[in-house]
Amino acid sequence: MHDLTGFQRDLLYTIAGLDEPKGLAIKDELEDYYQKEIHHGRLYPNLDTLVDKGLVEKGQMDRRTNFYTLTRRGRREIGDRGEWQAQYIDTSA
Template sequence: MYDLTGFQRDLLYVIAGQDEPHGLAIKEELEDYYETEIHHGRLYPNLDTIVDKGLVEKGQADRRTNFYTLTRRGRRELEARRDWEQQYVADLFEDD
C-alpha cells in the first residue's frame, strides 16, 4: 500500500465501505469528502491502477456500468495500514 497515492487509498476505503459500488457512487462519496468535483479523467485511471495492483476487482453490472469490490489482498492491505496508523495515533483517541 506504500506505493499508492492518497487518492488511491481513499478509493480503497470507499470501496470497502460500500456493497459493490459503481464508479458514480464512488465519485459522489469522494466529492463529498473532498468538497470538490472529481473528474472522470482522475477517477477511472486510478481505479484501473488499484485493479491492476490486485487490490480491487472490477465486475460488470451491465453493458455500461462496472462495480468494484476489494480483493482479499486489498482487505489485508487496509488492515495492515490501519495497524500501522494505530501505532502512531492510538493515544490520541483514548478516553481519559
C-alpha cells in the same frame, strides 16, 4: 499500500465501505469528502491502477456499468495500514 497515492487509498476505503459500488457512487462519496468535483479522468485511471495492482476487482453490471469490490489482498492491505497508523495515534487523550 505504501506505493499508493492518498487518493488511491481513499478509493480503497470508499470501496470497502460500500456494497459493490459503481464508479459514479464512488465518485459521489469522494466528492462529498473532498468537497469538490472529481473528474472522470482522475477517477477511472486510479481505479484501473488498483485493479492492476490486485487490490480491487472490477465486475460488470451491464454493458456500460462496472462495479468494484476489494480483493482479499485489498482488505488485508487496509487492515495492515490501520495497524500501522494505530501505533502512532494516542487514543487515550
